[in-house]
Amino acid sequence: MASSGADHAVWLRGIEKQFPGVIACAGADLRVRPGTIHALLGENGAGKTTMVNVLAGVYRPDGGEVWVNGQQRFFHSPADAIAAGVGMVYQEFRLVPNLTVAENIVLGSAPGLLRTNEIEERVAELSAAYGMAADPTRPVWQLSMGERQRVEILKSLWRNASVLVMDEPTAVLTPGEAAELGATLRAMAEEGRSVIYISHKLDQVVAFCDEATVLRQGKTAATVDNLQDVDLTSLAEMMVGTSGGGYVDRPPPRDRGPEVLSLQNISALNDRGLPALADINMTVHSGEIVGIVGVSGNGQKELAEVITGLRRPAQGRVAVNGQDVTRASPGDRYGLGLAYVPEDRLGVGLAPKMSVVDNSVVRSYKSQRRGLLLVMDRCVKFCQTLVERFGVRVGRLNDPIAGLSGGNLQRLLLGRELAEQPAVLVAAQPTRGLDVQGVAAIQSHLVEQRANGVGVLLISEDLDELQALSDVLLVMYEGRVVGEYPPDVTPRTILGSAMAGNPPT
């Protein structure tokens, strides 16, 4: 082991960091050689994001040392980290939508007087030099997610960063864009820069990266010096500690019941007024799980919103339980048996600052009210029933719900939505970001609902989950359903090319 950080681009040594009630890092190490692409792996909550935020000067570590390019550093702010050559591309981009590409790139390192034309020219030169197309004059809100990521990378290159940190970079990209990103990162590594690459997509990690560090529960669990020497399965095992955990058993096929949800010729616009859904036709029957496959941003969010009444379709018809609900309010649809677990669970699904009790009764207070008054005893009792039945771990029921972990939030939300025995459940990314136990719990509830005759529309980015749970898979690409596949006999390669817009015929 090296005795100093001199020969490393980055050396994070024995990093410790606590947040109220959470130990994020408990003495984790990370060493990155210059000119390499280094994967930082681990489950949600393993401490990856905390580690890179320490490196980026966002968090100050409670203990441990930070070395960059052979020098020990004490970052007091992101500015210090930038000055030391650390560039960070966050998962949720740190771009200002109302500013132009050029303004975003020079923000923080602009000259005192802005000569807009000159800056735009230099940004165009930089983007041409690295083969990353980006029109410097356009406001960022008009850009796709892939373009925004390019702007983020250009921002770091503009500052001549020697270390680039990428947090889940391909989550928002199409497979083609992801391949381009891989090439860009390789070009940067060949110039002697280092890249720290955080991802859950192990196949991409193996394809893009040279070496890896695996974190588990805030500690370094394993390091891999050459990723060519290991296979995907052993990488996955390093991350979770055991292999094959997480997924519930595949439910046996069953006869499907009557139609409970149908969409006919649905088209809709997104928030920006651009077409998001085009001519969607689909049906969900009682007792089946229909899985929606696709890279996020291909209309899944708008689809869920049109079904639940949060977005008005431009044309087409939505029916729940045989009744036309195209113009019905979300409340009316709920009354007809439509339940919804939204992608944004803390925001759309639950109100962060309201208590656990208030959040559990806010959907429908039929049984908890007397006339115009809410009967608090009944509310608390109802909440307790949900907590027990769905195994939610909570502190006090009157504390704000934002204090719950992701898995417990989702258990409560799902419990609330299932409380009145719905006919249809729309679940958007129900297991995203949960730990293994949480995923297993949510998935077994979905399967149980299917057995009870509920029709489930499952929108997910996790192909394993979709293939394990669904009775039929629909692939969405650019707002259309481009293919329908049986889940168990369809090879990944076929699903993959359908997700990229080229369904094999």
Add this chain to the structure above:
Amino acid sequence: MSEAALVGLFVATVQFGTLVFLAALGELIAERAGVLNLGVEGMMAMGAVSGFMVGLETGSPWAAFFAAAAVGALVGGLHALVSVVMGADQVVSGLALTIGGLGLAAYVGRNVVGERPETLFTDLGIAGLADIRWFGDIFFNQPPVVYLAVLLGLAVWFVLARTRLGLALRAVGESAPTTDAVGHSVMALRSAAVMVGGAFAGAAGSFLSLYMAPGWTEGMVAGRGWIAVALVIFGAWRPGRLALGALLFGFTLALQPRLQTFDIEILGLDVSSISPALLGILPFVLTVVVLVIISWRHRHRPSVAPAALGLPYRREER
């Protein structure tokens, strides 16, 4: 209506316009940096009383003007401390500033009510231009603060649009985490913006007590601070539109006391019978109308208002 009365109306329009423009320009700076300051009314009162008292003491209107700006900056600093540094609710802090500022101004000025300073701002009378019929009096024979306000408006536009500082200010008003991550200090930018904004409001207040209504009486700001807050929205957070809106709002303010002396009929309606109180709400009605129009036009785009307006920022929150 006589020619003199008409010229007088427009002279007053420019002056009232200057009054609300100065205060609104300060509020625009703070809001573009993401800090809502509802304390403008209180800051103007503090500026009015402190400017007037320094004027009494020194006899120099400029010393008074800058003293008022300094007091405004100080009061702004208080808002910055509470809402930017300590992250308290900006609406609550701003309202407290208005209520507290009005009260404190009344207390501080209780012994100077009814006095008159020896020297006030005098009209500038730009040589050669001031004698032009009508336009001379309206545009070229105004007190120096009017021309200073024009220069300040241009300066604010230039700084926001064409400098590193302006880019940072606009960015911190749109997204504090982003601006923090590129190495600008969110706290310094926002605090500075609020303090400069306070200085503008304080200076505006002294223009009131040193020129427009020389003297100090409790309640003399009379809601012009709220008009300034509305004007920022009316101007869609842009200095140019702010200037146009200031003239329009200034016109309604100038018209209000004169309305009943006007012997004009428009479409059979006797203008002098219109209640000045109704005219007084016109700026707010116009603001709401403009707000509705711009929200509708931007329904598929990011809002015109700075996206982080009113949101406090703390770094290590997760």
